[in-house]
Amino acid sequence: MCGNIKFIEKWFTLVFPVFCFFVISGFLFCFSYFLLFGQLYDYDNNKKDFFSRYANTTPRSFYDNQYLTHRLINMDFTYGITNKENFDKALRNVNRFLEEVNTHCIYQRSDEGTANYLNCANKVLHDNFYYTPSLEVSNNYAINRSDCDTNTYLMMDAMKLKGIESFIVYAPGHAFLAWKDKFGNFNYRETTSNNNTGEVADLTKSSLYQKAFDKSLYTPMSAEQAEKVYHSLIYDKSGGRVDIDALYKENKNNAFVSDQYFDVKNKQDKIRKLDVEYLLSLLNTDFTSTTKKMIVVNYFINNNQPDQATKILSTIPLDDCERDCFLASVTLNKLNFIPFKVPFLLYDDYLKSHGSNAKVQSFYWGILFLGITLISIIVTLVFLIKLLKEMRKITSH
Known part of the structure; x- marks a missing residue:
């Protein structure tokens, strides 16, 4: 009788922590998955919801220039x-x-x-x-x-x-x-x-x-x-068929057109000091343009001005920091980026294959909670091993 009571006491003493850590681990894993891939889950749900109620018909495909x-x-x-x-x-x-x-x-x-x-x-x-x-x-x-x-x-x-x-x-x-x-x-x-x-x-x-x-x-x-x-937005998709030079000449004050114009110059290695000075001037008001900031950052990196590059890069919020921003941070030897280069690039490749892009902030939060999840799993395994050892001792008596 006493042996049975001792067995039950040991069981609850060890099983309860194991169960708690198991539940916590599951919750943390789900939360980290949501941080890393939640947007894809939302988009997939939107698609499923749509096609569950969509009744396909075949309307006319006429073209009307007024629209x-x-x-x-x-x-x-x-x-x-x-x-x-x-x-x-x-x-x-x-x-x-x-x-x-x-x-x-x-x-x-x-x-x-x-x-x-x-x-x-x-x-x-x-x-x-x-x-x-x-x-x-x-x-x-x-x-x-x-x-x-x-x-x-x-x-x-x-x-x-x-x-x-x-x-x-x-x-x-x-x-x-x-x-x-x-x-x-x-x-x-x-x-x-x-x-x-x-x-x-x-x-x-x-x-x-x-x-x-x-x-x-x-x-x-x-x-x-x-x-x-829209002309400027589809430049890359058009394979350069859009005349971005002519578009820019007519719309120099448009932030979207200037983004694309200077991005094209950057990809062609045609950005010069005067361009950078002009971009820095534009950034006084167009301070949310990650495109303009990254062009300036790359210019400073290529011209051996890491301090200037770091200064501009630090103004990009992590939630707007994507692949090129991440790689620039690695080039500038930022220690909180270097160890995660390969995982981030793999993560970004996966999201790109599903029509999305990786953001550094979501990536870091996801990695943080994955790390906590692993620690929780390790603790759970330690308790589980201890539980099994105690059970063997009790049953052997």
């Missing part, structure tokens, strides 16, 4: 970014969206009527395109994908159906919709919320709407201006 989305799709085709099959698919999906908006969304000429119309149009967008980061319109519209700027193009065309003037507003790494009320003041709509269902934009959300002073940002732009920005 911004049509012009951008055609631009992709002209520059060889998409093929004829995806060109037609993209037009069909956009036309289906516009037809459904025109059929189901009632518009009354008032501020309230406009807001209600946008709510309806955004829900139709949700029914036709799921949220995933996208760049070129054609290849993404063709497979029912859309993100902040590609959503906004669609919503601008939906507003054009009713003769409502609309604008796109660019923020650092983001874009959203704008329209004017009866007083001539701008109202803003976030189109990406809840897998592209959308809502009235809350500009106090710093995660989406980062502070910026450059006049290219938070300045509502027309469809014609959006086309010029």
Whole structure:
């Protein structure tokens, strides 16, 4: 009897800690996985949710030059970014969206009527395109994908159906919709919320709407201006077919165009001291441009000015620090980067294969919690080994 009691006491004394550490290890592993790959999980859920309710039809693939989305799709085709099959698919999906908006969304000429119309149009967008980061319109519209700027193009065309003037507003790494009320003041709509269902934009959300002073940002732009920005965004996808020099000459004050122009010069090893001085001047207002900062950093590294390079690199938040930023940190012998070079590059390659990019901040947090998970597993194993030894002692008596 006493032996049984002793066995039970030992069992609970050792099993309870093992169980606790096992649960903690599982939680920490899940949390580290979420930090490292949570965005892919969210995008995959968006896709599954979309296709679980999407009823495919075959609308017409006609082209109409009055629509911004049509012009951008055609631009992709002209520059060889998409093929004829995806060109037609993209037009069909956009036309289906516009037809459904025109059929189901009632518009009354008032501020309230406009807001209600946008709510309806955004829900139709949700029914036709799921949220995933996208760049070129054609290849993404063709497979029912859309993100902040590609959503906004669609919503601008939906507003054009009713003769409502609309604008796109660019923020650092983001874009959203704008329209004017009866007083001539701008109202803003976030189109990406809840897998592209959308809502009235809350500009106090710093995660989406980062502070910026450059006049290219938070300045509502027309469809014609959006086309010029889009030209610069697709330069790499076009294989250099976009005439970036001519585009820059016409749009020197546009932050997106200047980003791409100087990035091209950087890749061609044509950045000179005067360019760097000019970029540093631009960064006084365009301080969220990681592209401009990295061009300056690389120039300083290549010209044996590590202190200057480190100074600029330190202004890039870890949440905006991607592959080129990470490698520059390694080149500058930053000790907290060097040991993680290979894991980070493998991590980034994996995310790139799924249409995303690695961010240093997410990577570090994920690695931290993976490390804690391993420690927890080791402690669990120690307790488990101790438990087994004690059980053997008790049963041997």
